[in-house]
Amino acid sequence: QVQLVESGGGLVQPGGSLNLSCAASGFTFSIYTMRWYRQAPEKERELVATIGSTTSPTNYADSVKGRFTISRDNAKNTMYLQMNSLKPEDTAVYFCNALRLNKNYWGQGTQVTVSS
Numbered sequence: 412q413v414q415l416v417e418s419g420g421g422l423v424q425p426g427g428s429l430n431l432s433c434a435a436s437g438f439t440f441s442i443y444t445m446r447w448y449r450q451a452p453e454k455e456r457e458l459v460a461t462i463g464s465t466t467s468p469t470n471y472a473d474s475v476k477g478r479f480t481i482s483r484d485n486a487k488n489t490m491y492l493q494m495n496s497l498k499p500e501d502t503a504v505y506f507c508n509a510l511r512l513n514k515n516y517w518g519q520g521t522q523v524t525v526s527s
Contacts, residue, residue, distance in 0.1 A: 413437035413516050415507050420521030423497055427525070431492040433507030433518060441485040443511045447492045449503035449523075456506070460492060464511075474500075497525045 419431040431447070442464050450456040460481035461470045469481050480493040490507055504520040 415509060415516055415518035417505060417507050417518045417521040420505060420523045422524045422526065424527050425498060425525055427497050428493070428495045429497065429523060431494065431505055431507075431521060431523075433490040433492075435488045435490070435507075435509060438509065438514070438516065440488040440509070443509040443514075445481075445483055445490045446508040446510065447481060447490075448506045448508055449501075450506070450520075451500075451503040454503075457503075459505070462490065494523070497523075499525045501525050 414436045416434045417431060419429060421429065423429055444461060444463055446461045447459040448456050449459050457472065459472050459475055460479055462481045462483055471479060478494065478496045483490045502523060502525050504522050506520045507518045509516040
């Protein structure tokens with residue numbers, strides 16, 4: 412059974428940091444491209460960051476470049492998103508996604524709220 416389980420979300424003040432994790436199981440994690448998406452209320456789901464199967468290349472949305480870092484540990488079947496200098500506009504539900512050929516898996520999401 413394929414599972415992607417996000418964790419690490421929460422409430423943080425502007426300028427703060429969070430580190431999200433996505434634990435994968437039920438498929439060969441190491442050969443999948445992994446992505447973080449986010450969806451704010453009343454907005455469309457947005458691609459935040461992508462990492463290739465061998466930890467490279469990485470790509471980021473312009474809105475998070477220089478502040479967020481995507482990484483993965485294939486030995487632990489886990490992907491991460493280190494988020495620094497958080498802004499209120501980063502508030503959203505963050506989803507992890509696994510993609511390879513015609514396989515496309517999603518987690519249930521974790522809420523990130525940036526507010527003072």
